[in-house]
């Protein structure tokens with residue numbers, strides 16, 4: 001195993017905690033990466049094979065995402081090493097044991113992630129007194145149901161389209177992945193006048209240059225069917241989504257789907273990253289060189305965590321959507337103005353913006369609190 005102190009740099013991690021509880025069978029990892037801006041916020045992933053390194057990388061991504069969104073929260077992440085398909089009773093035992101174990105780690109606020117949901121967060125909150133992504137009946141805002149992240153992507157499209165001279169009314173877009181993020185993004189974008197012409201899921205690609213009815217597609221997906229069951233359109237292979245000429249290309253599925261070996265197939269002007277790390281660093285550089293504007297994941301898909309922060313502060317859905325609109329619009333504009341002035345990669349500018357905010361927050365902290373201003377200034 002890698003020496004865990006090797007992860008350390010000027011931002012963190014503040015703490016790496018391994019938890020074992022014999023009675024419940026709980027094995028968990030918590031990484032509190034950086035708390036300069038406030039208590040760390042980040043999801044709890046349930047999967048059997050998550051490593052400490054992966055949890056650290058996910059926690060670091062949250063540090064940057066939360067700082068870039070100007071939230072009063074640092075970044076953290078947790079993993080429970082278990083098959084997420086265990087029975088509901090066993091899941092409750094594991095989540096409650098996890099909650100009891102992290103009760104005193106008060107600078108970490110858990111939320112849902114792959115393998116955990118709002119019920120899990122309700123159990124954790126009962127044990128710890130803190131969690132986001134709670135069921136609506138106990139004050140939560142169900143972010144996947146309301147489409148917080150997809151809404152954020154539509155705000156990004158509104159701002160970024162001006163920078164690459166796309167008229168959103170009539171703009172053609174595709175979504176790779178028709179889950180919560182992809183379908184909600186499609187709903188909000190078509191409300192702005194854009195036209196969905198391609199959509200994938202794990203089974204394949206649906207293509208219709210005249211437009212796909214998003215309401216009908218959402219109903220179909222709600223019945224656990226595939227995009228290939230939509231009647232009106234061509235049925236193509238899963239990867240064919242990469243070749244569809246369009247104005248806006250939205251990855252909303254898996255990591256590393258666009259790499260140096262397939263990036264040349266993209267025929268688009270704007271990429272809005274709904275998924276986490278959907279492009280490799282090399283692919284982003286090639287897009288930049290080809291004048292394709294790529295809005296990086298941690299700026300574009302921050303709608304979910306902004307919604308979580310509003311929920312944690314006691315706000316409702318209306319306030320959450322106003323906050324997502326305000327923060328994402330301001331951030332994207334600032335980032336793109338910098339890109340135009342410097343010709344740096346959008347991701348590089350976004351990282352610099354996030355680090356600058358962390359640095360400013362660090363200046364208010366006592367030197368005894370770990371990552372110091374002098375180290376990252």
Ligand SMILES: NC(=O)c1ccc[n+]([C@@H]2O[C@H](COP(=O)([O-])OP(=O)(O)OC[C@H]3O[C@@H](n4cnc5c(N)ncnc54)[C@H](O)[C@@H]3O)[C@@H](O)[C@H]2O)c1
Nearest residue numbers: 149177178179180181200201202252253274275276301304
């Ligand atoms: N849910 C959120 O609020 C949120 C917030 C930030 C980032 N993200 C990221 O966005 C991505 C999607 O999240 P989600 O909540 O919509 O997930 P989801 O599970 O609801 O949907 C994923 C979709 O991707 C499809 N898919 C899976 N493998 C595929 C493949 N190889 N090619 C094409 N499609 C494939 C699935 O069929 C499904 O339609 C993930 O990377 C997630 O980490 C989600």
